[in-house]
Amino acid sequence: MAGKKTPSFDTHAGKEIFHHSTAHVLAQAILKIFPKAKLTIGPTIEGGFYYDIEVRPLNPQDLKQIEKTMKKIVHADYKITRHEVTRKKALEMFKDNPYKVEMIEDMPKNEKITYYEQGDFKDLCRGPHVSNTGLIKAFKLTKVSSAYWRGDSKKASLQRIYGVSFPDKKQLNEYLELQKEAEKRDHRKIGKELEWFTFHEYSPGSAFFHKKGTIIYNELMAFLREEYKKRGYEEVRTPLLYDKALWETSGHWEHFKEDMFILDIDGREFALKPMNCPSHCLMYLNKTKSYKELPVRIADFAPLHRNELKGVLAGLTRVRKFSQDDAHIFCTMDQIESEIKKLLEFTSFVFKKTFGMEYHLELSTRPEKAMGSKADWDKAEKALENALKKNKLKYKLNPGDGAFYGPKIDLHIKDSIGRNWQCATIQLDFNLPERFKLKYEGKDGKKHQPVMIHRAIIGTVERFTGVMVEHFAGKLPLWLSPVQVRILTVADRFAKYAKDIAKKMEDTNIRVEVDDRAESIGKKVREAQIQKVNYILVVGEKEKKDKTVNVRTFHNKVLGAKKTDAFIKKISKEIKDKA
Secondary structure: OOOOOOOOOOHHHHHHHHHHHHHHHHHHHHHHHOOOOOOOOEEEEEOOEEEEOOOOOOHHHHHHHHHHHHHHHHHOOOEEEEEEHHHHHHHOOOOOOHHHHHHHHHHOOOOOOEEEEEOOOOEEEOOOOEEHHHHHEEEEEEEEEEEEEHHOOOOOOOEEEEOOOOOOHHHHHHHHHHHHHHHHHHHHHHHHHOOOEEEEEOOOOEEEEEEHHHHHHHHHHHHHHHHHHOOEEEEEEOOOOEEHHHHHOHHHHHHHHOOEEEEEEEEEEEEEOOOOOHHHHHOOOOOOOEEHOOOEEEEOOOEEOOOOOHOOOOOOOOOOEEEEOOOEEEEOOHHHHHHHHHHHHHHHHHHHHHOOEEEEEEEEOOOOOOOOOHHHHHHHHHHHHHHHOOOOOOOOOOOOOOEEOEOEEEEEEEOOOOOOOEEEEEEEEEEHHHHOOEEEEEEOOEEEEEEEEEEEEEEEHHHHHHHHHOOOOOOOOOOOOOEEEEEOOOOOHHHHHHHHHHHHHHHOOOEEEEOOOOOHHHHHHHHHHHHOOEEEEEOHHHHHOEEEEEEEEOOOOEEEEHHHHHHHHHHHHHHHHHO
């Protein structure tokens, strides 16, 4: 980043800067090969970047040629510099590119217009970037596809080139090996094959949860609701559609409008809500609170909508329609550290104890475009830092990556193949309580402003489901599995015995199926394993006589004959304990 130290590649902000800088190297290479090409946008996405370009249809050989040219640009080690220009000058500079002209004209009148330069290449961009092209040591263009300008099928069709980049070749090679394993675990592939969830172009960025997928979704929600009862949360239901006046009060209209779905209703502008916090502020205002009632912990699973760019949508892990295990805690200044401590314990219980996932913490501080006073930000950042230190928790500092309304602690989990995913978040906010004029009556009889803590544990339920499916490669823990047991008959005459066992299991809330088809046991076992059924029970003459079941698992571990009642008791406990 010109004039400033670039954040480490190990941080979210550092990766975004690095990937976006690589997108500019890609764009420069394109113009060297195809001088008449027209550049549009080149944003970062999860794990990499893409650039949309008006150019003839590209093929894999073209990507190889582009990569060779990119290597020459990296080798040249061009200095990357930022320039600020007037609107008039920017329109003159990019007059031959209608896409850039459209973007300039769409910018707010008071917004600074900047471009970045490297060698003979200039591109309209807010930045920031790395200081030199030579820092981009390793990269790979992964695929090319078609995309419409601004996601509108009535507009120009463009070529979208995807890529990844790293500071060294070792990291790139590790990434490529990881991708081979990740392809086997792709939640989109597993979800479709097992009829858990699917996607359709008629509703991009939204999942269709089928019967079995809905069981997984509901079990996750039930697990969280059970924990909410233990931890003093009150669950609410809130509207999805609000007049823009609400978003103006909260500050989202200024800072988040481009990511919102806006509708014209009765001649007024409304928006589908992208987050729950403003609606929870309205609920807090319903009556004057006493200090004795704080903290108030409000939880909400309301559907949310964010207008993500079509190019960044990725199955369940990047969506437009989703729900969060979202909650807001209204508390006093004196209660901040104890509440943060409880939240950090909650995250440990969910990820380490329940799902067996390791994680690391990042403290993200004030971004450039922040809402509220620096004094409030300093106070909020110090409170989060103290909570982490007093609980003796290691964390990384992630400068400038806080939410626009407050600093945050983000939890990044590591899945079974070593990938990091950002899930839980704890955010401290003095700004919304001030904007909504939230008050409580203190011990001194005077009105005071509460502090607001935004928190999500698993985060987006859809995203966590996708991460979890890939973490377990589809072989979910018993308590979450849509089909926990499948009973296989060796012949038709044992169908009644199988169904009697299934009835016993259903009566104890075990999800069970009976496969009494006239197929070989070998075939039925293989199909049950492919369907990720946790326990596969075979019943025949001996089992019927001994009142047993012959047990194996989806890992093909043969457990042998077990007394039916004892087996039911065993797995009922396993489900209850979320083993």
